[in-house]
Amino acid sequence: MNLQSWTMYRINPSQDFILSLLRANPSLRDTKSYLASFGPRPQSSRRPAPKPEEKPTLADEDVAAQSEIKPPDIKPAPSPVVASILNPVHRRTALVKLQAPFTDRQLESIARGMVYLEKLGLVSVIVVENDQLPKGEAGERSFLLEETMRVVNALEAQGARARPVLGAVVRLGPKPGDEDSTEPRDYILPEAHTSPSDLIHIHSALRAGEIPVLPPLALDSFCRSVRVDANDVIAALVRGMAEAAALEDGDAHGEDDPSISRDEIDLTPLRLMIITREGGVPSYARQGLPHLLINLTSEYDYIRETFDPRWKPAHPTALSNLELARTCLAFMPPTSSAVMVSHRSPSHLIGNLITNKPAVSSSLPHALLQGNRRLTPHTPTLLRRGLPIHVLRSVDSIDKAKMKSLLEKSFRRQLNEEAFWERMERDLDFVIVAGDYAGAAIVTREQCPPGTPRAIAPITYLDKFAVLPSHQGDGTVDFLWVALHDETYGLGLPFSANPNGGKEGKGEGRDLVWRSRADNPVNKWYFERSTGHLRQGDWVLFWCDAEVRLKTEEGRRANAGLSYLEEWEKGRLGTWCDVVMKIPSSWKPKN
Known part of the structure; x- marks a missing residue:
């Protein structure tokens, strides 16, 4: 009998249930979503307010005092999340x-x-x-x-x-x-x-x-x-x-009597x-x-x-x-x-x-x-059920009003419209749109200094990755990123031929680069999906290597494996930092 079988043999059903919960490892957002479906509903009834002339009784004062000074031997109540x-x-x-x-x-x-x-x-x-x-x-x-x-x-x-x-x-x-x-x-x-x-x-x-x-x-x-x-x-x-x-x-909803519960x-x-x-x-x-x-x-x-x-x-x-x-x-x-x-x-x-x-x-x-x-x-x-995925390759194809609304709701910032669209007219590579602008990935071509190797220039830069708050947690984020993979660093591989309205796997993959504020809570998600990252002051620079290039290099070296720094990688981090960190903000200054 192996260890796993022995463990399952010894664990009773209640313990097995708790272990199954722990294995699910829900995030805070997952837990909130679960409680929204299964937790207690808001109560419509309100406690009557005390009359102005009433004074607190001795019992009331005791309760108030106990709430301020808690004896050290009283154990805290169980977490409401776990209890729910x-x-x-x-x-x-x-x-x-x-x-x-x-x-x-x-x-x-x-x-x-x-x-x-x-x-x-x-x-x-x-x-x-x-x-x-x-x-x-x-x-x-x-x-x-x-x-x-x-x-x-x-x-x-x-x-x-x-x-x-x-x-x-x-x-x-x-x-x-x-x-x-x-x-x-x-x-x-x-x-x-x-x-x-x-x-x-x-x-x-x-x-x-x-x-x-x-x-x-x-x-x-x-x-x-x-x-x-x-x-x-x-x-x-x-x-x-x-x-x-x-x-x-x-x-x-048609009931007049609030005491009648559903x-x-x-x-x-x-x-x-x-x-x-x-x-x-x-x-x-x-x-x-x-x-x-x-x-x-x-x-x-x-x-x-x-x-x-x-x-x-x-x-x-x-x-x-x-x-x-x-x-x-x-x-x-x-x-x-x-x-x-x-x-x-x-x-x-x-x-x-x-x-x-x-x-x-x-x-x-x-x-x-x-x-x-x-x-x-x-x-x-x-x-x-999902959403349709479309790849747009010109600014004229973008619904500017819907894109502005998506970006501002997602980032909770006010878009500097004139400067943003002027930059898109000059540098846009493509935009992936999920549904009716429920989410979008905006990718630009960033020009490099003269003499930069072709393997580096131009830089394929993820300028914006946004999903409406109402669609976070419904799969839109993953659907959008898979489409982004297929159009950039995964391009050229058979499994990138997905029906997202783009190149359908045909073409040459490019390194994908983006930056994020160091305190951005989404960075954990980025760390898991990037090839590497580099901290730059208040920013983190992320990148995903073109997968076809890595596959080709591994095949060429056979069992020798990849070295710490390949020839085609030399100078690219410096170039990326120099170019990407100078990209202007798309947002109006906060008041």
Whole structure:
């Protein structure tokens, strides 16, 4: 027995739960985001103010004195952040596709993950599928019901309360009115639908603190219960639950009596979890290892086009689950996400819930991703609805008003417009824009003194990297940086051929250089993604080496390795410092 197995054998479920929280390692922003979803809601009632003529009583004075002079032997109260995570007040829902068959041991591990999520406030609605049961086979209904009860028993063995919902809660066919809709959409409508009245059993189970578990059944036009694809059931449930929650929200706002409180569980699906034996979606950029983070708006078609047929036997449902995620996220809140995860990685579900981020950041340097031990065939794939990514190569293509608003909201400074746009007209290389100016990366060409080697001049300089506060934490930062990588220091490599509207991997990579204030809290993020940095007084100079050049040099030297200073590197730091540190500020002076 190895150390890890021995440790897991000795650790009880409560300790394992705490360790799973610690492994998630949430940042302060992650914790605030989690508490915004699951923490206590603002109280509308106010304590009555004391009447002016009233004087404090002796008891009141004692309390005041105790609050000023605290005895040394009194232990401080537990951290409200920890208390809120371990005792969530607001419960949210997740749709879970459990893609069986699983062994008893595998099902036990999955059930433990579901129970941990429930402790954190996320209650699962589980739909059970079985890939190895052909449709139309005799006795399939009995087999599906048996599999559903098996999942219920596994959940209850882990201490959860589960309820089998064995009747059909969705109806075959599109929702009435869908055929007449002319609204443009980039997703496929579900092949089934449901109404709020159909969700009574699910809502009842959730209110009672039970996890609903459903087989993939639907009512046909003759009101017969028939087996359908679990993807259709889940898509119909996501849409129906979101619509039912919207109706409840409207009813709550219409109440005149402030003493009437809303139901304690929010039906709006916050997460979609697809738990399979095959894990995430294979990536062409990682030789078949999973994608880490997918921007469905801009990458969906390209992922399907680059899916290697050789991956099909090991990942038979990857593309259908990709399509399921795109359809479901279209009906879920913009902050929601989907995760495709192997049954071997249930602990990743906790990390995803608290941080809403992939297990490994997709914007890390490719060399770190390739050698990262955390990147395995069972690493989960996180999917976001995302935003379209566009590359603009002229100032005339930029919406100046929206860019100004983005920069000023992101940096909280007032832009010196005349000087900034004059500089852009002269030095702009390109701009990467995410969505409707939710984020942008502005890259310029900085001229060097005469005689500077071609490998250095001109300098590819990241002038601005900005994301609206409302989009920080929703994946936009990583999507934008990956596109920046593909257009600059990653250009020329096969895995840089992403559909971001730019050069699509064709061209010669260039070193990317930028500067940041030494006290900028974002620097930790920059340190992780840069090749190197150099402190210059109140500034830090960062750079990312052109990856093709490093790869070529490593191949030329074979096993000798790179030296401390290569020939093409001589003089470049001095040139960068001399040029970059003289770039004028884009901001008006602070008052």
